[in-house]
Amino acid sequence: MNRRIAIVYNEPQASRYDTVGEQKAVLGVLDAVNAVHQALLGLGSQVHLVPLSPPYELIRKQIASLEADLAFNLFEGLPEQPETEALIPELLAESGIPYTGCPATAIDLALDKSRAKMTMQLAGIRTPAFQLLTPKTLSNFNLRYPCIVKPLREDASHGLSEESVVSDLAALARQVSRICRTYGKEALVEEFIPGRELNVTVLGNSVTTVLPISEIEYSLPQGIPEILTFAAKWEPESLYFKGTRVVCPARIQPGTQKLVAETAVRAFTRFGCRGYARVDMRLNAKGELNAIEVNPNPDISPGAGTTRQAEAAGMTYTEFIDRIVELGLSEHQP
DSSP states (O other): OOEEEEEEEEEOOOOOHHHOOOOHHHHHHHHHHHHHHHHHHHTTEEEEEEEEOOOOOHHHHHHHHHSSSSSEEEEOTTTGGGGGGGGGHHHHHHHHHBBBSSHHHHHHHHHHHHHHHHHHHTTTTOOOOOOOOGGGGGGGGOOOSSSSEEESEEEEETTTOOOEEOHHHHHHHHHHHHHHHHHHHHHHEEEOOOOOOHHHHHESSSEEEEEEOOEEEEETTTTTOOOOOOHHHHTTSSHHHTTTESSSSOOHHHHHHHHHHHHHHHHHHHHHHOOOEEEEEOOOOOEEEEEEEESSSSSSTTSSSSHHHHHTTOOOHEEEEEEEEHHHHHOOOO
């Protein structure tokens, strides 16, 4: 169909990620842009690329002046301001332009890991116990070791390394200090759940479809934490990358499949997600399912987890992109 579609995305800029060796994740958006562009051309759409960069007023003018039947939203936030990922769906909604993916409210909620976890708790969704800490508030620590220390507002595994899992106060203090210094004023500290790591993508608006579940399997040397670090995602020569693989569909029992699917849909609905979102989970030693994060508008570049799940459901990449487009259009019909 000959639709006019604008692909809006953040133009990669120099940022703090350069200084900590994490620029690869920032550049990753271009892989999605190129792949989505080709898929949309294959569907017969007229495609216009709209790279966005500061200042804010320029972005507002670019969005307000869009002439498109749909904006395909691949925007991941301004440099060093991950919370601005919600900016584009907010501006698109103000302009009355249909767009793909989740609304600003869902993105804003999920980006604040503390508020996201409180939302899950209120919805009765099991999630690991957590605290927000700074170097000055370490004396308030009251969780059980081991714990994992994360940036409060980041995705793409920014800030996650072998040292992120801590088992004593000295290691906790080092990681909290590092995260606060590099990524923001507070660090999210949560009790670490060893066990099977699962994730699943939900597609839909008011009616949802759960794609085949993925499991992250690790083959790492003894003593190295089994977590999806930045290196595991972005550094092919690293020990973590070589020792991490994705199995989709996951080899899990039907009862666990049902629980994972139901939990994902509950989280998707409670967060107000639309279009597509991925939910990350872990099973503890008792077989209890813990939701870790909700990821609105996850990576959909070829080879990404969500794309792999779509393929396991029988969709080609072009069919998957077409489904996202149709969901965006149907969500914003008068």
